[in-house]
Amino acid sequence: MYVRVGIIGAGIGGLTLAQALCIQNIEVVVFDRDPFPAKTGGYRLHLSEEALKSIRKGLQARIEQALRMSGTGPESFKQFSILDHHGKTKLRFRQTDEEDLLMIGRVPLRKILAVDLENIIRWGTQFTHYEEIDSGVLLHFSNVQSEKVDILVGADGVHSAVARKLLGSETAKSAGVTGIAGKTILTNRFRSTLYKDLFKGPGFAVGPRGIGMFLTVHDPNHLAVENEFVKSLDIIEQPYIIWSVAALNESFRTDPKVLNSDQLEEESCKLLKNWDQGFHDLIKCSVKEGTASFQFWFPNNLSSWEHNKITLIGDAVHPMPPTSGLGASTAIIDAVNLAEKLTQNIDSAAALQAYQEEMLKYAPKAVAEARPPLFWQRRFTNELMRKFAMSIFLPAINNVLKIKEQLRNN
Ligand SMILES: Cc1cc2nc3c(=O)[nH]c(=O)nc-3n(C[C@H](O)[C@H](O)[C@H](O)COP(=O)(O)OP(=O)(O)OC[C@H]3O[C@@H](n4cnc5c(N)ncnc54)[C@H](O)[C@@H]3O)c2cc1C
Known part of the structure; x- marks a missing residue:
């Protein structure tokens, strides 16, 4: 079967899909409004074991190697800590099983995923809408000429224009929480003054009014510097700390959208x-x-749709809060899943159907994992509840976990 696949969005899902299709010699073209790959927000991402398996299954081996060399592995996530607003750890969840994972900056991730796709990605192209024609799908842009493809994949993230037209409504609804995130260089001063538990893995601090702060240290081991391929990509990052303050929307006195850095x-x-x-x-x-x-x-409503030429992957179809750390991972899993179905099925409509059926099994589970932290954040707006949790409940669980760990070690 010859098909030309058009992908809107060279984000994490779109680039992974383009890589996986190229390996299978399926013709693909990607459009993104960003002018170049490094023009993206700079948060560090956690990729799950399942996402890494997908990468191994569907992408060139040197891409996985470059990702591993540019990030950190399970050694950087030995524990998840819950702190109070005085910086005291109240609960430590130690990682007991050696689950595979990768912590990687968003810019290195995107640059590595864009490798060898220079002739395939059209940077700086703003998609506006599509039109169905007998022989395929016509893609329209605000700043370049229209293009015809056989299959269209909306990988254009939250508020996807492809999804809005395909499903007739927005695929995202607000979770009622806004985050403000920034990056601080891990200087010698912070190496000695930062709350010690954060060097064993990420942490979440909770304070009055249920306001929370997520903190994570990113200190790649610079194996990458030794590797010519990785060196050529110019992606070596200085160690840093990512912080992110999350609060219910009503806690903000000014709409954060209108504020500068x-x-x-x-x-x-x-x-x-x-x-x-x-x-x-x-x-x-x-x-x-x-x-x-x-x-x-x-x-908004994660359920099936019918179309034999158009589909959706990643945040375009299942946006989720960062509280599960699974949004990027699920976009990667979608991409490799879709590429596999397009390779295995002679009929592209059957391929899209098979992809969708599988995605609708795992994606709702990833979304569900993001819910409990938000549930507790709302509960902790009640001062009595928060104080009880911080002074009695969490330390008690911590003691139980400590005893269990000692028994296991003995
Ligand atoms: C603070 C924060 C922390 C996070 N941490 C994690 C984490 O630890 N682990 C994890 O798995 N996930 C995490 N996520 C979620 C993750 O970033 C997203 O789920 C992931 O980026 C989704 O990938 P995607 O390819 O679907 O969309 P995106 O990566 O958002 O890509 C969409 C692309 O589409 C392009 N685009 C959109 N509209 C148009 C248009 N009209 N024309 C042309 N191009 C267009 C955009 O420029 C963009 O490049 C986090 C998110 C945030 C905000």
């Missing part, structure tokens, strides 16, 4: 009134112009 840092410090100075120092030392706000989204 400096104002967002000020707003974060206001939200963290009465928190330990260490949290404030991290925010105040953030990389200039690197702080941004983002809304948390859930899928």
Whole structure:
């Protein structure tokens, strides 16, 4: 079967799909409004074991190697800590099984996924809408000529224009929470002053009004520097700390969308009134112009659709809050799943159907994993509940986990 696949969105899902189709010699063209791959928000991402298996299954081996060399593995996630707003750890979840994972910056991830796709990706192209014609799908853009493809894949993220037309409604609905995230270089000062548990893995601090702060250290081991291929991509990052303040939308005095990087840092410090100075120092030392706000989204109605030429992957169809750390992973799994179905099925309509059926089994589970932290965040707006949890409930669970660990070690 000869098909030309058009992908809207050279984000994590779109690039993975393009890589996986190229390996199978399926013709593909990708359109993204960004001018170049490094023009993307700079958060570090966690890729799950399943996502890494998909990468191994569907992409060139040197891409997986470059990803591994540019990020950190299970050694950087020995524990997940819950802290109070004074910086005291109340609960430590130690990782007992050696689950595979990769922590990687978004820019290195995107640059590696874009390798060898120079002639396939059209950067700086703003998709507006599509039109169905007998021989395929016509893609329209605001700044370049229209293009015809046989199959269209919407990988254009939250508020996908492809999804809106295909399904007739928005695929994202607000989760009622907004985050402000920034990046702070891990200087010698922060190496000695940062809350110690954060060097064993990510942590989440909870304070008054249910305001939370996610913190994670990213300190790649620079094996990458030795590798010529990785060196050529110019993706070596300095070690840094990612912080992200998350609060219910009604906690913000000004709509974060209208604030610039400096104002967002000020707003974060206001939200963290009465928190330990260490949290404030991290925010105040953030990389200039690197702080941004983002809304948390859930899928509006994640259910099947019918179309024999158009499909959706990633956040375009199942946006989810970062609380599960599975959004990018699920986009990668979708991409490899779809490429596999297009390779195995002679009939492209059957391939799209098979992809969708499988995706609708695993994606709702990933979305569900993002819900409990948000549930607890709402509960912790109640001061009594938060104080009880911080002073009695979490330390009690911590003691039980410690005893279990000692028994296991004996
Ligand atoms: C703070 C934060 C932390 C996160 N942490 C994690 C994590 O640890 N692990 C994890 O798995 N996930 C995480 N996520 C979620 C993850 O980033 C997303 O789920 C993932 O990027 C989705 O990939 P995607 O390819 O579907 O969309 P995206 O990566 O968003 O890509 C969409 C692309 O489409 C392009 N586009 C959109 N509209 C158009 C248009 N009209 N024309 C042309 N191009 C267009 C955009 O420019 C973009 O490049 C996090 C998200 C946030 C906000």
